[in-house]
Amino acid sequence: MSLKHAVLGLLSESPASGYDLMKLFNASLTNVWPATQSQVYGELGKLTAAGLAEVSAHGPRGRKEYAITRExxxxxxxxxxxxxxxxxxxxxSLLRVFFLGVLTPLEARTFLLGRAEETARLHAELRRVDEETQWDDDMISVYGRLTLEYGLRMTAAQEEWARWAAEQIDSAKVREASDRVRSRHGLGTGDGPAATARDDGPDDAPAPTA
Amino acid sequence: MSLKHAVLGLLSESPASGYDLMKLFNASLTNVWPATQSQVYGELGKLTAAGLAEVSAHGPRGRKEYAITRExxxxxxxxxxxxxxxxxxxxxSLLRVFFLGVLTPLEARTFLLGRAEETARLHAELRRVDEETQWDDDMISVYGRLTLEYGLRMTAAQEEWARWAAEQIDSAKVREASDRVRSRHGLGTGDGPAATARDDGPDDAPAPTA
DNA sequence: ACCCGACGTGTCAAGAGTGGAATGTGGGAG
DNA sequence: CTCCCACATTCCACTCTTGACACGTCGGGT
Structure with missing residues (x-):
């Protein structure tokens, strides 16, 4: 229901063609509300039909510039x-965490650390955008800045959590529980995808504490 | 693509009927991966057809208990x-923040504080669940605990951010920018939804600092 | 003069998700 | 014993989203 409002929001900044809107989506809304061509053009049609937007100008190659209406x-x-x-x-990601018990603790740990790195990467990317953007005082800048700060905080918290969670897994109890579940399904060496998952002997040896 | 894996994940814990699964979804996955009846039953059908699950038992009123297969x-x-x-x-929510400039700063601020409260409420709810649950050491408990902790951290960070963002809006620049955008569309007293949005005089008076 | 890359619009099929409604049965409370 | 609620499944019509494909055109560089 919100693509509609995303388009209206962008149009409220300035009139634009479908093509322009696509660029805007990819530039500023990728991590908030991604959209595809078909969606944007379709939505513009609906919006026009509903009287919420209108064609404000015609351009070179069939270009239609849309503007938001008072409605x-x-x-x-x-x-x-x-x-x-x-x-x-x-x-x-969270859904995966919930079922991580199906993997060996080692695999689970690897997954979490991978998440941590991924999040860190995204965080760095956002920081880069933040620094490279010259924030002036139009609406998009001001509230865009808030949005970006949100992203920065969330990614930071996520990375922290992922590292913490990975540590949690290094506990005998978890390993036991996991073994129990896995054995319930008769899992051992075979079947599984990554052959990394092996139960060569009791898990008494301390997990590799990275 | 992930509802499939959500269902498989739940089935990996124990066999269940569609009805059971719905209860599980509503109990443990509401905030991670919500699903409706039609989806769950549909997915069970597909899963069975694909050989990833099978009917393991028949119960009283047409009840079909599904179990996950090796595949x-x-x-x-x-x-x-x-x-x-x-x-x-x-x-x-974030999408809204991005376009908050269409509202008056006061309305925007109200929105953000509303978000903060909403998040706080969710945080409290999660904390309650955390405390009331007796975490034993099966897979769902262990990894469910991690998932919950994630929720706790995220809601905490979100509330902090929302309050911070609300403060940010109390700045002359923001107010000017907003006024500019709004006047561009000829907005004043009328039209707008909540009549709270009025520009009765210059915004020089300090905003009510809650 | 020509051609390629950017501009620009549109359609289609298929899957994911929503929301509601129809249908029937078993078991326990009264 | 009866009735109602919880159990339990299935179907439908709709919107949203994805991803790809098809089509046409302006403009600048060689």
Whole structure:
């Protein structure tokens, strides 16, 4: 339901063609609300039909420049101020964590550390954007800055958590529990994907403490 | 693509009927990967057709108990260990922040503080769950605990951010920028949704510092 | 003069997710 | 014994999202 508002929001900054909007999506909204061509063009059509946007100019190669209408602004404001945000976050990474017990503790640990590095990478990327952008005082800049800061804080917290979680796994209890589950399914050497997962002997040896 | 793995993951813990799975989804995965009846039952069908799950028992009222198969386990492991996580987060709240400039600074500030409270509420709820749960050492407990900790950390960071962001808005520059954008669209008293949004005089008076 | 790369629009198929409704049965409370 | 609620499945119609494909055109560099 929110692609509509994303497009309206971008149009509220300045008129744009579908092509322009795609660039904007890829530039500023990639990590917030990704969208594809088909979606954008489709949405522009619906928006126009609904009277929330209109074609404000025709350009060179069939280019249609869309502008937000008064009704569009109203709808945007309505959405921002009155519609209760209720997006149930789906988090694939987290879903994986939940079932990490199906892997060996070693594999699980590796996964978490991988997550940590990935998050760190994203964090660095965001920091780079932050530093390279010259923040002036238009709407996109001001609130874009807030959005970016959010990203910075979240990625930082995520990395911290992932490293902490990896440590948690280095515990005898966890290893026992995992073994129990795995043996319940008759898992041992075979079957599994990465042959890294082997149970060559009791897990008494201390886990490699990186 | 991940509902499939969510179902497989739950089945890997113990066999269950579609009805059971729904309860599990609502109990433990609501904030990670929400799902509806139609989805779950549909997925069970596909899973069975694909040989990743099978009907392991028939119960009282047409009840079909599903169990994960060896292939299912393998697929789950494969997904966990080898498929690179790439979920592009969509965050509706964040999208709103990006366009908050369409509202008055006061409204924007209110929105952010509302977010802060909402997050705080969720945080408290998670803490409650954490304390009330008796964490033993099976897979769901151990990794569920990690997942929960993630939620606790994220909600904490989000609330902090929201309060910080609300403060940021109390700045002359932001107010000017917002006014500029709003006037560009000829906004004043009318039109807008919440009549709270009024520009009765210059915004020189300090914003109410909660 | 020509050609390639950027501009620019559009359609389609398929899968994911939402929300609601229809249908039926078993078992326990009263 | 009866009735109602929890159990349990299935179908439907819709929107959102993805990914690819198809098509046409302006403009500048060689």
């Amino acid at each position: 569009g602004i109203a709808e945007l404001q309505h959405w921002l101020a009155e519609v209760p945000p209720g997006g149930p976050h789906r988090d694939e | 299912g386990i393998a697929e789950l492991q494969h997904w966990l260990a080898e498929v690179p996580p790439g979920g592009p987060h969509r965050d509706e």
